[in-house]
Amino acid sequence: MDAFAAIRFAVGTGFLLVAAVSDVRTRKVPDPLWIALGSVGVLLLAVQFVANPGDPGAWALLGSAAILFYAIFLGAPLFEQDGFHPRPIRILLFIIAAALLVYQWLYRVRILHGGADTKALIALGLLVPTYPDVSPFPLIGLPLRVESFWRIAFPFSLVVWVDAAVLFLAVPVGFLVRNLLAGNLALPQAFLGYRARIDPLPRHVWLMEKITERGDHVLVLFPKRDGNPSQEVARLRAAGIDRAWVTPQVPFMVPLLGGLLLAFFVGNVLLGLLPFGG
Numbered sequence: 068m069d070a071f072a073a074i075r076f077a078v079g080t081g082f083l084l085v086a087a088v089s090d091v092r093t094r095k096v097p098d099p100l101w102i103a104l105g106s107v108g109v110l111l112l113a114v115q116f117v118a119n120p121g122d123p124g125a126w127a128l129l130g131s132a133a134i135l136f137y138a139i140f141l142g143a144p145l146f147e148q149d150g151f152h153p154r155p156i157r158i159l160l161f162i163i164a165a166a167l168l169v170y171q172w173l174y175r176v177r178i179l180h181g182g183a184d185t186k187a188l189i190a191l192g193l194l195v196p197t198y199p200d201v202s203p204f205p206l207i208g209l210p211l212r213v214e215s216f217w218r219i220a221f222p223f224s225l226v227v228w229v230d231a232a233v234l235f236l237a238v239p240v241g242f243l244v245r246n247l248l249a250g251n252l253a254l255p256q257a258f259l260g261y262r263a264r265i266d267p268l269p270r271h272v273w274l275m276e277k278i279t280e281r282g283d284h285v286l287v288l289f290p291k292r293d294g295n296p297s298q299e300v301a302r303l304r305a306a307g308i309d310r311a312w313v314t315p316q317v318p319f320m321v322p323l324l325g326g327l328l329l330a331f332f333v334g335n336v337l338l339g340l341l342p343f344g345g
Contacts, residue, residue, distance in 0.1 A: 071115055072199035076331050078107050079194055083324040086187065090318035094271045101190040102140050108193030109133045136193055140186070184319050191327070192224040199223070205334030226335045231319070231326025233336050238317055253312075259288055260314035265300050269313065276311035278302035286312065 068076070082104045086096045112129050198218055209217055239258040246257040256275060263269050273290040277299055284306060303311055329336060 068201040071111065072201050074111060075195045075199055079191060079327050083320060083327055087318065087320040087324045090320035094316045094318060096320060098140055098186065101186040104190040105136045105193040108190065112196060132193060187323060188224050188228055191227055192222065195223050197223065201331055204332045207334035207336065207338045209338065223330065227326045227330045230329040230336055231322040234322040234325045256286065256288060256312050260312055262310050263313050264309060265303055265311050266309060268296060268300055271316040272313040274299050274311055275314055276303065278306050290314065
């Protein structure tokens with residue numbers, strides 16, 4: 068494992084560990100954490116470019132990515148619940164980032180000579196923009212005939228996300244086992260949550276059972292995230308219901324941390340299912 072890969076692994080693991088703890092405790096991860104992670108990524112790339120001079124166009128790509136990154140995180144968003152809001156400074160930053168990307172493309176084609184879960188992946192994309200050299204890892208490799216294409220079409224941050232998604236598949240299996248042991252094997256909700264008392268309602272859950280305005284008792288497998296739990300609980304109580312199906316707000320930072328570890332040491336676990344993997 069080279070020095071830059073080791074630093075990226077240590078930084079990424081440390082930041083995702085902090086994010087996972089925050090996610091487990093509050094189901095929220097503060098934006099400054101991702102801003103700091105992305106900033107470390109930008110700094111590491113700049114140091115790497117200085118230490119290993121190469122294609123000068125890489126600086127344009129780094130500048131574009133940095134501007135786009137900070138434009139996403141800093142300032143009021145362009146799109147909010149009430150619609151689009153013109154923010155001249157942010158729009159200018161996006162235009163500058165787009166212009167630098169266009170410049171990089173023009174350079175490449177020789178016309179000229181001389182960008183919480185999503186936020187985490189954006190920051191990781193800056194921290195580990197290319198596949199790190201961690202020889203003799205990862206355990207799952209690629210044949211030479213597809214390696215170059217795969218590394219371009221499937222960035223390393225996407226490998227982290229895919230590995231995290233594979234780990235996340237353990238969640239519905241865990242729900243099913245829990246419900247099986249509790250004697251609540253009702254499908255398909257047994258894969259999505261569990262039955263719990265609503266007085267008091269557990270923390271960090273969404274109700275899957277609701278009483279509609281017409282008084283109907285319905286099951287909602289994928290409840291809206293912006294509902295009013297207090298009002299929904301009051302309706303259930305009025306209907307004589309004291310236990311209901313709930314779906315937890317699963318902290319994705321935990322499998323994402325595992326996905327980072329897998330990506331470094333195992334590789335893209337999906338490759339084991341593809342004919343050219345191994």
